[in-house]
Amino acid sequence: MLLGTAVFPVAASAALPLPAQGTPALRIQGSNTIGAELGPALVEGLMRKQGLQQVHSEPGSTANEVTLMGTAASGQTVSVSVAAHGSSTGFAALKSGSADLAASSRPIKDKEVSELSGIGDLRAARAEQTIAIDxxxxxxxxxxxxxxxxxxxxxxxxxxxxxxxxxxxxxxxxxxxxxxxxxxxxxxxxxxxxxxxxxxxxxxxxxxxxxxxxxxxxxxxxxxxxxxxxxxxxxxxxxxxxxxxxxxxxxxxxxxIATEDYPLSRRLYLYLPAELHQPWAHALVAFAQSPEGQAIVAQNGFVAQTVQPIKVQPTAQMPAEYQALTRQAERLSVNFRFAQGSARLDSKAQRDLKRVADYLNKRDRHDQRVTLVGFGDAKDDPARATLLSKLRAMAVRRELMKNGVNPNDVLGFGDEMPVAANDVDDGRIKNRRVEVWVN
The missing domain is CATH 3.40.190.10 (Periplasmic binding protein-like II)
Structure with a gap:
């Protein structure tokens, strides 16, 4: 399984070019969930990181619109506009050329991918950026x-x-x-x-x-x-x-919500048309994925993608081996999931590989024992479900090894402990997951 790594042409900390006077440095449209508070907060964080002074927001002439403004060292005013009228409006704005980034609280639809193919594949890992969990x-x-x-x-x-x-x-x-x-x-x-x-x-x-x-x-x-x-x-x-x-x-x-086990959990996205090479858009995405950006995500009430240990209480409904694991180890706040109809890790999981590796490779954690636990959806043959769940965990193990982590154990529990209904595709995808445990 070969995984691409998202590379940004412009880092959040690199000096960004100033736009022409009176032209917004960046235009964001889409989700009200993101645009009401989180989006403006991330923009403000990027502006301050760029050294802009007197950063503030001004309401637009229309409800749920705001302009973030700051002053560069040269004295030029730099502005970013945020319009939050719903996820579908973000993709429509990309199509019309009136936005540089689309904020969305749901995945892009097949029809939108097709309509926007002229500016790149918006399902590619580089374009589809999960910035928070909600x-x-x-x-x-x-x-x-x-x-x-x-x-x-x-x-x-x-x-x-x-x-x-x-x-x-x-x-x-x-x-x-x-x-x-x-x-x-x-x-x-x-x-x-x-x-x-x-x-x-x-x-x-x-x-x-x-x-x-x-x-x-x-x-x-x-x-x-x-x-x-x-x-x-x-x-x-x-x-x-x-x-x-x-x-x-x-x-x-x-x-x-962090593990996406909650039945109505969802990802919040920024969709970045990589073919357009808009430096402020690339920089905002990089900033949103950084530890500083993820801290802003948490401050605004959403769930950051920062890896944290979680203590799980054993219950009688858990398999005995899983109960033993809960007594000995802690679960990390990330699940690896797979692209629909594929053995390939999805775009979020590809970035989570590095997050988990960075967490485990810290000096005070390098001796911890790592166990990968796979789950799947129901099959006619329970033994096949167990085998597939273990194969998924082994696939994650191979990718973690590429990032300098060698998990000690791999377990597969088949269709045990579902977190969603198995009678629809979305539920089956949520149940096909790999957990990471450390002790």
Whole structure:
């Protein structure tokens, strides 16, 4: 398995050329989840790293638009524009040439890849840049006593099939639905992982919002309300634990979102048309992937891709060998996953190889024992599922060895401990994962 390494022509710390006076150095369009706060914060961080002074933001003439401004040593004003009207608008702006970067809270669609092929393959590792992990939280009024729902119940609620809280064990009468607007990547993610997967469409009675903050605040003031939102925007509302298929009930916690085990976890992307060679765009992506950029990701309520150890409590539902592992070792906050229909690691996993290697190669960790644990989706032959899960772990082992790490053990648990339903492609992909344990 040969993996490409993303190379940026312009590092975040290299001096960037100043644009023509009055011309934005960078134009970003797309996701409101990213563009509301995280995108501007990353831009501000890059500007300060470039030595710009008096860095500040000014609201645009349209809601959910902002311009970041700073002053260069020469006295020239440098600006970056951010428009946050939904993930699909970012790809449309790349197509029209009105944006240099697309911010998206869902993966690019096949149709968009085709329409944008003239500026490069936007699914290539160099173009598709995962900058953070988020979880779509299903939120209620804090006084609602309900604690968990499964994805089938959610589909029935948001499609209008279930219209009363008592039908799902709650109280309060009629259910009031709140959802992001049609342009939103958050809506696309919820639609794909919940509604479409169960053959449902969003009810026409749902009130739609472009702003994440407004949706969350409205739900937190409505005792009969339910909505879905990115994790940083839970605010004063209450998040539910979610069950998908045979998975356990999971809250949108940092550890479960970091490993992408939480059923409604998702990646946040910057899509970089590498063929356009826009230096500020390349520099922002490099900065977002750096430790400084990932610290800004965490400060803004999202889950950074920084590798951290997680202590896992054993349960009776775990295989005995896995229970023993939880008592002896800690799990790292990254799962390696594979591209759909392929034995090749996906674009995020390719970058995570270096993150894990850097973590393990630190001086105080070089003697730690490393165990790779593979899982897969259900097969007609359980022995085949176990074999495939171990082969995936062995594939990760080969790639880690190229980065100076030699794992001690490789285990395969087949279709045990699913984190998603196995009856759809997205669920099977999430279940095909490799965990890293150290002790």
């Amino acid at each position: 979880g779509v939280a299903v939120i209620l009024h804090p006084g609602n006593p309900l604690r968990e729902l499964n994805t089938v119940q959610l589909a029935q609620i948001f499609s209008g099939q279930i219209q009363n809280w008592e039908e799902v064990g709650g109280i309060g009468g009629a259910i009031h639905l709140y959802a992001r607007d049609e342009q939103s990547g958050t809506f696309d993610t919820f639609n794909e992982l919940v509604l479409a997967k169960n053959g449902k469409n969003l009810s026409r009675s749902a009130k739609r919002f472009e702003s994440s903050e407004q949706l969350s605040d409205t739900v937190s003031q409505d005792r009969q309300g339910i909505g879905f939102i990115g994790m940083p925007y839970v605010r004063r509302a209450k998040a539910l634990a979610i069950i998908d298929g045979d998975s356990k009930a999971m809250l949108p916690t940092i550890s479960l």
